[in-house]
Amino acid sequence: MQASIKSLEWIRARLSSLRQRLATSEAPFQIAALAAVCGLFTGLVICAFRFVIEAPLEQLLPRSDPENFEELSAELRAMFPIIGAVVLALMFSRLSDADRRMGVLHVLERLNFHQGYLTFRGALLQFVGNSIALFSGQSVGREGPAVHLGAASGSLVGQWLELPNNSIRTLVGCGTAAAIAAAFNTPMAGVIFAMEVILMEYTIAGFLPIMVAAVSGAVVSQFFYGGDPVFLVPEILMRSQWELPYIAFIGVVIGLIAVLFMRTVRTVAGHQELSMPWRFVLVGALTSATGWLVPEVLGMSYDTVNLALLGDLG
16 A cells, blocks of 8 residues: 555656656756657547448448449439538537637637647537538548647646646647648648648747647548548649649639638628527538539548549539
8 A cells, every 4th residue: 555655756756857857858858758748649539420420321322432432323412411401400409609619720729829739529519510520421520630639638638737827839730740640641741731821929938849840740630540631632743834833823713712711601600690500400401412412522522632633523
Protein backbone atom coordinates (compact mmCIF):
# COMPACT_ATOMS: atom_id res chain seq x y z
CA MET A 1 0.00 0.00 0.00
CA GLN A 2 2.77 2.40 0.92
CA ALA A 3 4.61 1.52 -2.28
CA SER A 4 1.53 2.40 -4.34
CA ILE A 5 1.15 5.74 -2.53
CA LYS A 6 4.82 6.54 -3.13
CA SER A 7 4.44 5.66 -6.83
CA LEU A 8 1.44 7.98 -7.18
CA GLU A 9 3.30 10.78 -5.41
CA TRP A 10 6.27 10.28 -7.73
CA ILE A 11 4.01 10.43 -10.82
CA ARG A 12 2.33 13.59 -9.53
CA ALA A 13 5.70 15.20 -8.88
CA ARG A 14 6.91 14.33 -12.38
CA LEU A 15 3.71 15.70 -13.94
CA SER A 16 4.03 18.90 -11.91
CA SER A 17 7.64 19.30 -13.07
CA LEU A 18 6.60 18.63 -16.67
CA ARG A 19 3.81 21.24 -16.51
CA GLN A 20 6.26 23.86 -15.22
CA ARG A 21 8.75 23.10 -17.99
CA LEU A 22 6.06 23.12 -20.69
CA ALA A 23 4.83 26.51 -19.46
CA THR A 24 8.27 27.96 -20.33
CA SER A 25 8.77 25.98 -23.58
CA GLU A 26 11.82 24.21 -22.13
CA ALA A 27 10.67 20.68 -22.93
CA PRO A 28 10.82 20.20 -26.72
CA PHE A 29 11.23 16.43 -26.54
CA GLN A 30 8.43 16.05 -24.01
CA ILE A 31 5.99 18.08 -26.10
CA ALA A 32 7.03 16.05 -29.16
CA ALA A 33 6.22 12.85 -27.26
CA LEU A 34 2.83 14.30 -26.29
CA ALA A 35 2.31 15.25 -29.93
CA ALA A 36 2.92 11.64 -30.98
CA VAL A 37 0.33 10.43 -28.45
CA CYS A 38 -2.08 13.11 -29.63
CA GLY A 39 -1.51 12.10 -33.27
CA LEU A 40 -2.16 8.42 -32.56
CA PHE A 41 -5.32 9.22 -30.59
CA THR A 42 -6.57 11.61 -33.28
CA GLY A 43 -5.85 9.07 -36.00
CA LEU A 44 -7.99 6.50 -34.19
CA VAL A 45 -10.83 9.03 -33.83
CA ILE A 46 -10.73 9.94 -37.53
CA CYS A 47 -10.60 6.27 -38.59
CA ALA A 48 -13.60 5.55 -36.35
CA PHE A 49 -15.42 8.52 -37.89
CA ARG A 50 -14.68 7.25 -41.38
CA PHE A 51 -15.75 3.70 -40.50
CA VAL A 52 -19.08 4.84 -39.01
CA ILE A 53 -19.87 6.65 -42.27
CA GLU A 54 -18.56 4.21 -44.85
CA ALA A 55 -19.47 0.81 -43.36
CA PRO A 56 -23.28 1.30 -43.52
CA LEU A 57 -23.10 2.99 -46.94
CA GLU A 58 -21.10 0.07 -48.35
CA GLN A 59 -24.03 -2.18 -47.40
CA LEU A 60 -26.71 0.13 -48.82
CA LEU A 61 -25.24 1.62 -51.99
CA PRO A 62 -24.64 -0.26 -55.27
CA ARG A 63 -21.26 -1.95 -55.86
CA SER A 64 -20.45 -1.53 -52.13
CA ASP A 65 -19.15 1.96 -52.94
CA PRO A 66 -19.81 4.42 -50.08
CA GLU A 67 -19.97 7.32 -52.56
CA ASN A 68 -22.04 5.67 -55.29
CA PHE A 69 -25.25 7.66 -54.82
CA GLU A 70 -25.39 8.05 -58.62
CA GLU A 71 -26.71 4.52 -59.16
CA LEU A 72 -29.53 4.82 -56.65
CA SER A 73 -33.02 5.27 -58.00
CA ALA A 74 -34.25 8.85 -58.25
CA GLU A 75 -36.80 8.20 -55.49
CA LEU A 76 -34.15 6.99 -53.02
CA ARG A 77 -31.82 9.87 -53.94
CA ALA A 78 -34.61 12.28 -53.09
CA MET A 79 -35.65 10.47 -49.92
CA PHE A 80 -32.24 10.05 -48.23
CA PRO A 81 -31.44 13.78 -47.68
CA ILE A 82 -34.93 14.57 -46.38
CA ILE A 83 -34.85 11.75 -43.83
CA GLY A 84 -31.39 12.83 -42.67
CA ALA A 85 -32.48 16.46 -42.40
CA VAL A 86 -35.49 15.54 -40.26
CA VAL A 87 -33.29 13.47 -37.91
CA LEU A 88 -30.79 16.33 -37.62
CA ALA A 89 -33.60 18.83 -37.05
CA LEU A 90 -34.96 16.77 -34.17
CA MET A 91 -31.47 16.34 -32.73
CA PHE A 92 -30.26 19.95 -32.96
CA SER A 93 -33.54 21.57 -31.94
CA ARG A 94 -32.97 20.18 -28.45
CA LEU A 95 -29.50 21.70 -28.15
CA SER A 96 -28.48 25.11 -26.86
CA ASP A 97 -26.88 27.70 -29.14
CA ALA A 98 -23.48 26.98 -27.58
CA ASP A 99 -23.72 23.26 -28.35
CA ARG A 100 -24.61 23.95 -31.98
CA ARG A 101 -21.28 25.66 -32.66
CA MET A 102 -19.03 23.31 -34.62
CA GLY A 103 -16.44 23.18 -37.37
CA VAL A 104 -13.36 25.19 -38.26
CA LEU A 105 -14.75 28.56 -37.19
CA HIS A 106 -15.65 27.17 -33.78
CA VAL A 107 -12.09 25.85 -33.36
CA LEU A 108 -10.66 29.27 -34.27
CA GLU A 109 -13.00 30.96 -31.80
CA ARG A 110 -12.03 28.62 -28.96
CA LEU A 111 -8.35 28.99 -29.82
CA ASN A 112 -8.38 32.80 -29.96
CA PHE A 113 -10.71 33.56 -27.05
CA HIS A 114 -10.63 30.48 -24.80
CA GLN A 115 -7.01 29.27 -24.98
CA GLY A 116 -7.98 26.30 -27.15
CA TYR A 117 -10.27 24.64 -24.61
CA LEU A 118 -12.76 22.42 -26.47
CA THR A 119 -15.35 20.12 -24.92
CA PHE A 120 -15.96 16.40 -25.28
CA ARG A 121 -19.68 17.10 -25.69
CA GLY A 122 -19.06 19.36 -28.70
CA ALA A 123 -16.75 16.78 -30.32
CA LEU A 124 -19.31 14.02 -29.76
CA LEU A 125 -22.09 16.09 -31.32
CA GLN A 126 -19.84 16.86 -34.29
CA PHE A 127 -19.06 13.16 -34.70
CA VAL A 128 -22.69 12.03 -34.54
CA GLY A 129 -24.23 14.96 -36.44
CA ASN A 130 -21.86 14.85 -39.37
CA SER A 131 -22.05 11.07 -39.55
CA ILE A 132 -25.82 11.35 -39.97
CA ALA A 133 -25.42 14.12 -42.56
CA LEU A 134 -22.95 12.16 -44.70
CA PHE A 135 -24.85 8.90 -44.30
CA SER A 136 -28.00 10.57 -45.62
CA GLY A 137 -26.23 12.10 -48.63
CA GLN A 138 -26.01 15.71 -47.46
CA SER A 139 -23.52 17.61 -49.57
CA VAL A 140 -20.82 18.03 -46.92
CA GLY A 141 -17.30 16.68 -46.50
CA ARG A 142 -14.91 15.32 -43.88
CA GLU A 143 -12.75 18.47 -43.74
CA GLY A 144 -14.61 20.59 -41.17
CA PRO A 145 -15.52 17.68 -38.88
CA ALA A 146 -11.97 16.31 -39.10
CA VAL A 147 -10.51 19.66 -37.99
CA HIS A 148 -12.97 19.92 -35.09
CA LEU A 149 -12.44 16.32 -33.96
CA GLY A 150 -8.65 16.62 -34.25
CA ALA A 151 -8.48 19.92 -32.40
CA ALA A 152 -10.78 18.58 -29.68
CA SER A 153 -8.65 15.44 -29.34
CA GLY A 154 -5.53 17.53 -28.76
CA SER A 155 -7.32 19.89 -26.42
CA LEU A 156 -8.81 17.06 -24.34
CA VAL A 157 -5.42 15.34 -24.01
CA GLY A 158 -3.95 18.60 -22.70
CA GLN A 159 -6.86 19.21 -20.34
CA TRP A 160 -6.69 15.66 -18.99
CA LEU A 161 -2.99 16.14 -18.15
CA GLU A 162 -3.74 19.64 -16.77
CA LEU A 163 -1.13 21.20 -19.05
CA PRO A 164 -0.58 24.97 -19.30
CA ASN A 165 -2.49 26.99 -21.87
CA ASN A 166 0.41 27.36 -24.31
CA SER A 167 0.80 23.57 -24.46
CA ILE A 168 -2.93 23.08 -25.02
CA ARG A 169 -2.79 25.51 -27.94
CA THR A 170 0.11 23.54 -29.42
CA LEU A 171 -1.79 20.27 -28.97
CA VAL A 172 -4.82 21.79 -30.73
CA GLY A 173 -2.55 22.42 -33.71
CA CYS A 174 -1.12 18.89 -33.39
CA GLY A 175 -4.62 17.37 -33.36
CA THR A 176 -5.63 19.39 -36.40
CA ALA A 177 -2.56 18.34 -38.38
CA ALA A 178 -3.05 14.69 -37.40
CA ALA A 179 -6.73 14.82 -38.39
CA ILE A 180 -6.04 16.22 -41.86
CA ALA A 181 -3.19 13.74 -42.33
CA ALA A 182 -5.38 10.82 -41.26
CA ALA A 183 -8.45 11.90 -43.23
CA PHE A 184 -6.61 12.43 -46.53
CA ASN A 185 -3.29 10.59 -46.03
CA THR A 186 -1.43 13.88 -46.51
CA PRO A 187 0.92 14.63 -43.56
CA MET A 188 2.51 17.72 -45.12
CA ALA A 189 -0.88 19.23 -45.96
CA GLY A 190 -1.90 18.65 -42.33
CA VAL A 191 1.18 20.52 -41.07
CA ILE A 192 0.64 23.48 -43.41
CA PHE A 193 -3.09 23.69 -42.64
CA ALA A 194 -2.54 23.56 -38.87
CA MET A 195 0.17 26.21 -38.84
CA GLU A 196 -1.30 28.56 -41.43
CA VAL A 197 -5.06 28.32 -40.81
CA ILE A 198 -5.44 27.24 -37.19
CA LEU A 199 -2.39 28.56 -35.31
CA MET A 200 -1.70 31.25 -37.96
CA GLU A 201 2.01 31.29 -37.22
CA TYR A 202 5.16 29.42 -38.22
CA THR A 203 7.53 28.78 -35.32
CA ILE A 204 10.42 26.35 -34.92
CA ALA A 205 9.11 25.29 -31.51
CA GLY A 206 5.68 24.52 -32.95
CA PHE A 207 6.85 22.86 -36.17
CA LEU A 208 8.43 19.75 -34.59
CA PRO A 209 5.43 18.57 -32.52
CA ILE A 210 2.96 19.32 -35.30
CA MET A 211 5.05 17.36 -37.80
CA VAL A 212 5.31 14.42 -35.36
CA ALA A 213 1.54 14.47 -34.80
CA ALA A 214 0.79 14.58 -38.54
CA VAL A 215 3.03 11.59 -39.24
CA SER A 216 1.50 9.66 -36.31
CA GLY A 217 -2.03 10.34 -37.57
CA ALA A 218 -1.12 9.28 -41.11
CA VAL A 219 0.47 6.04 -39.83
CA VAL A 220 -2.76 5.09 -38.03
CA SER A 221 -4.82 5.84 -41.14
CA GLN A 222 -2.48 3.83 -43.37
CA PHE A 223 -2.66 0.89 -40.96
CA PHE A 224 -6.45 0.67 -41.34
CA TYR A 225 -7.05 2.03 -44.86
CA GLY A 226 -3.77 1.62 -46.73
CA GLY A 227 -1.47 4.22 -48.21
CA ASP A 228 -3.55 5.40 -51.16
CA PRO A 229 -4.34 9.14 -51.13
CA VAL A 230 -7.95 10.31 -51.27
CA PHE A 231 -7.44 12.38 -54.43
CA LEU A 232 -5.65 11.00 -57.48
CA VAL A 233 -3.76 13.98 -58.88
CA PRO A 234 -2.28 13.23 -62.32
CA GLU A 235 1.15 14.37 -63.43
CA ILE A 236 0.96 18.00 -64.50
CA LEU A 237 3.20 19.11 -67.37
CA MET A 238 3.43 22.47 -69.11
CA ARG A 239 3.87 22.01 -72.84
CA SER A 240 4.21 25.69 -73.62
CA GLN A 241 4.80 29.02 -71.88
CA TRP A 242 1.63 30.24 -73.61
CA GLU A 243 -0.33 28.28 -71.01
CA LEU A 244 0.66 30.80 -68.30
CA PRO A 245 -1.81 33.55 -69.35
CA TYR A 246 -4.58 30.95 -69.45
CA ILE A 247 -3.66 29.70 -65.98
CA ALA A 248 -3.57 33.27 -64.63
CA PHE A 249 -6.99 33.99 -66.15
CA ILE A 250 -8.46 30.81 -64.63
CA GLY A 251 -6.99 31.82 -61.25
CA VAL A 252 -8.79 35.18 -61.40
CA VAL A 253 -12.07 33.51 -62.39
CA ILE A 254 -11.82 30.99 -59.55
CA GLY A 255 -10.99 33.79 -57.12
CA LEU A 256 -14.12 35.70 -58.18
CA ILE A 257 -16.24 32.57 -57.80
CA ALA A 258 -14.81 32.06 -54.30
CA VAL A 259 -15.65 35.65 -53.34
CA LEU A 260 -19.17 35.23 -54.69
CA PHE A 261 -19.58 32.00 -52.73
CA MET A 262 -18.38 33.57 -49.47
CA ARG A 263 -20.66 36.58 -49.88
CA THR A 264 -23.59 34.30 -50.63
CA VAL A 265 -22.89 32.29 -47.48
CA ARG A 266 -22.73 35.47 -45.37
CA THR A 267 -25.94 36.80 -46.90
CA VAL A 268 -27.81 33.56 -46.27
CA ALA A 269 -26.38 33.26 -42.75
CA GLY A 270 -27.64 36.77 -41.98
CA HIS A 271 -31.26 35.71 -42.54
CA GLN A 272 -32.19 33.43 -39.69
CA GLU A 273 -35.88 34.17 -39.45
CA LEU A 274 -36.68 30.47 -39.76
CA SER A 275 -36.29 28.33 -36.66
CA MET A 276 -33.51 25.75 -36.51
CA PRO A 277 -35.71 22.71 -37.37
CA TRP A 278 -37.21 24.40 -40.43
CA ARG A 279 -33.75 25.43 -41.65
CA PHE A 280 -32.65 21.80 -41.56
CA VAL A 281 -35.78 20.72 -43.41
CA LEU A 282 -35.23 23.42 -46.05
CA VAL A 283 -31.63 22.30 -46.58
CA GLY A 284 -32.78 18.69 -46.87
CA ALA A 285 -35.41 19.65 -49.44
CA LEU A 286 -32.90 21.65 -51.53
CA THR A 287 -30.36 18.81 -51.41
CA SER A 288 -33.07 16.32 -52.30
CA ALA A 289 -34.18 18.33 -55.33
CA THR A 290 -30.60 18.85 -56.49
CA GLY A 291 -29.70 15.20 -55.95
CA TRP A 292 -32.71 14.16 -58.03
CA LEU A 293 -31.30 16.05 -61.01
CA VAL A 294 -27.54 15.88 -60.36
CA PRO A 295 -26.76 12.85 -58.14
CA GLU A 296 -23.02 13.63 -58.17
CA VAL A 297 -23.56 16.34 -55.53
CA LEU A 298 -24.76 13.87 -52.89
CA GLY A 299 -22.40 12.81 -50.13
CA MET A 300 -18.72 13.77 -50.03
CA SER A 301 -18.39 13.62 -53.85
CA TYR A 302 -14.70 12.71 -53.67
CA ASP A 303 -15.25 10.29 -56.56
CA THR A 304 -16.59 13.18 -58.67
CA VAL A 305 -13.58 15.33 -57.74
CA ASN A 306 -11.25 12.52 -58.82
CA LEU A 307 -13.05 12.26 -62.17
CA ALA A 308 -12.56 15.99 -62.66
CA LEU A 309 -8.85 15.79 -61.75
CA LEU A 310 -8.30 12.93 -64.19
CA GLY A 311 -10.16 14.74 -66.98
CA ASP A 312 -13.01 12.24 -67.13
CA LEU A 313 -15.82 14.58 -66.11
CA GLY A 314 -17.46 16.53 -68.90
